[in-house]
Amino acid sequence: MxxxxxxxxxxxxxxxxxxxxxxxxxxxxxxxxxxxxxxxxxxxxxxxxxxxxxxxxxxxxxxxxxxxxxxxxxxxxxxxxxxxxxxxxxxxxxxxxxxxxxxxxxxxxxxxxxxxxxxxxxxxxxxxxxxxxxxxxxxxxxxxxxxxxxxxxxxxxxxxxxxxxxxxxxxxxxxxxxxxxxxxxxxxxxxxxNAPDDNPFMAGAFHGVTEADAIINVGVSGPGVVKTALEAVRGKDFEVLCETIKKTAFKVTRVGQLVAQEASRKMGIPFGIIDLSLAPTPAIGDSVAEILQEIGLEYAGAPGTTAALALLNDQVKKGGVMASSYVGGLSGAFIPVSEDQGMIDAVLANALTLEKLEAMTCVCSVGLDMIAVPGDTKASTISGIIADECAIGMVNQKTTAVRLIPVIGKTVGDTVEFGGLLGYAPVMPVNPYSCEAFVNRGGRIPAPIHSFKN
CATH class of the missing domain: 3.20.70.20 (Anaerobic Ribonucleotide-triphosphate Reductase Large Chain)
Structure with missing residues (x-):
């Protein structure tokens, strides 16, 4: 209890x-x-x-x-x-x-x-x-x-x-x-x-057909808590680093468990899952990118970023699953550009590119999230980026996603204000070369060989 x-x-x-x-x-x-x-x-x-x-x-x-x-x-x-x-x-x-x-x-x-x-x-x-x-x-x-x-x-x-x-x-x-x-x-x-049926986070939440008639799902978040905990072990080895993240994720998830149980009891609706994702906001000190910097990177996007994010994601899951009866949804670290001040700073410093964000997708919760791109980006280019992200998810048996915002009338170097939790974003460049012939082939890319497990 x-x-x-x-x-x-x-x-x-x-x-x-x-x-x-x-x-x-x-x-x-x-x-x-x-x-x-x-x-x-x-x-x-x-x-x-x-x-x-x-x-x-x-x-x-x-x-x-x-x-x-x-x-x-x-x-x-x-x-x-x-x-x-x-x-x-x-x-x-x-x-x-x-x-x-x-x-x-x-x-x-x-x-x-x-x-x-x-x-x-x-x-x-x-x-x-x-x-x-x-x-x-x-x-x-x-x-x-x-x-x-x-x-x-x-x-x-x-x-x-x-x-x-x-x-x-x-x-x-x-x-x-x-x-x-x-x-x-x-x-x-x-x-x-690989969209999950029980994700409580927007914009991707839907109630899957395998779910009960009504359910309470809770999403917790504490990037600032993790960063502060890591400040106390600055310079320590990876074992200490990992233990600190695990213990902190446990405490954060226990808060979510309490809220979920209370909401379920008060509303008379069953508790579903806790999503223990680290979801940043534009607020100073509430950034996943700043956790990566505390781990030892000058900016998110520097060499070592994917390894640091993989470590963070894994330890959050290991700590969180011990703190709740049911963990689900996405559960890991989100890396939305516009919603994370540290990510924005990394883009402005030219440390973080679309391609590096795609690489980071291999080890984090979602994918290319809340990224502003030029308004004249071709539809086929957007489709190609989506296909790349889907391929990462399909082959690695994980959820991946794309939330690109081609801002009409804006180009690289401009900044877009979305407001509230959605924050603001610098318009990022996209690869100018065409994938139109690839996208126009039609049909389906087959499932990978390791999908046959029956």
Missing amino acids: INIFEVHETNKMIEQENLDVRTITLGISLLDCIDSSLEEVNRKVYEKISRLARNLVSTGDEIEKEYGIPIVNKRISITPISLVGAAACKTPEDFVTLARTLDQVAKEVGVNFIGGYSALVSKGMTPADEMLIRSIPKALSVTERVCSSVNLGSTKTGINMDAVKLMGEIILETAEYTKEQDSLGCAKLVVFC
């Missing part, structure tokens, strides 16, 4: 080191909302989310006051909408009506994001999947809180290159639709390989 002593032990981490619970995410199955009538689907979706989520924000606030633990976000994840709307939606515009309903109910229950405007197309696309994907630019331009994701590949199925090509075009179209806001729509759109 978790006791109040453990909570008091975290006071210093909360007050001085930016420890927080990044999100309580309520996962809701909408499979029982499927109907052949679009009007009925919208009604059922609205009513079910309203009923289950009406106390989510107040519950989070209660826990925050009771234990003094900051809970930054309260969010909702739902069954991929391509499945929910398949029987009723005949056009992309039909799916947009569902996006509007999701946005309305998210606003009314008070959450900051609702994730699951999604399609799972790792092996092929149904007509409904394709319609949803084609509706994404409009849906994200007319909503404020809806987040969208598309899973394009997996270790078991390979990579759906038709969907990869389409998503390059959709990302660019989303950028155009929201160009008056510096292409902000792309910050709410992520593509995956």
Whole structure:
């Protein structure tokens, strides 16, 4: 059992080191909302989310006051909408009506994001999947809180290159639709390989079809806590370094476990998982890049960065899994450029490139995340970058993702302000050479030989 002593032990981490619970995410199955009538689907979706989520924000606030633990976000994840709307939606515009309903109910229950405007197309696309994907630019331009994701590949199925090509075009179209806001729509759109069913973090959260009717998932975060702990062992050997990260991750995850158990009890909804990812914010001292610097790098991106990140990720997992009954989601270290001041500094110092970030993907939680690129980047180039990331995930049996933001009207050297947790980002250069003939081949890249384990 978790006791109040453990909570008091975290006071210093909360007050001085930016420890927080990044999100309580309520996962809701909408499979029982499927109907052949679009009007009925919208009604059922609205009513079910309203009923289950009406106390989510107040519950989070209660826990925050009771234990003094900051809970930054309260969010909702739902069954991929391509499945929910398949029987009723005949056009992309039909799916947009569902996006509007999701946005309305998210606003009314008070959450900051609702994730699951999604399609799972790792092996092929149904007509409904394709319609949803084609509706994404409009849906994200007319909503404020809806987040969208598309899973394009997996270790078991390979990579759906038709969907990869389409998503390059959709990302660019989303950028155009929201160009008056510096292409902000792309910050709410992520593509995956090996997407998990229980991820509480946006923009990639959705409620998988293997999940219960409703579930509480919690994402914790404490880059500042880890950095401060490592300052005390500066210059020590790797054994001491690893033990320090493990012990710190254990303490951070225990806080998340407590919040998850309390939220589950108060709402009468089962506890799902703790995602023990190190998720940075733009706040000074809340940076994964600064942890890498404390480990011994001048900047993130210097030689040794991938090794340092691999060490960090592994020790966070080893410490975290001992602290919670159920660990899931992504669980590791996030390296979003715009949301991490240390990453931004590394880009501005020319220490960190798109290619180095891709290499770091091999050992971290997600991938190329919250990266601003020139607005005139070709759709085929975006598709090629997505394919590279999917290949890393597919071959290494891990989750990888891409959240690129081609900022219309901006070029290398410009800076883009997204605001809030999304931060700001320097526009990064992309390789100018074409991959169009590769992307246009069509079909599927087969699953790797080690995927055959039956």
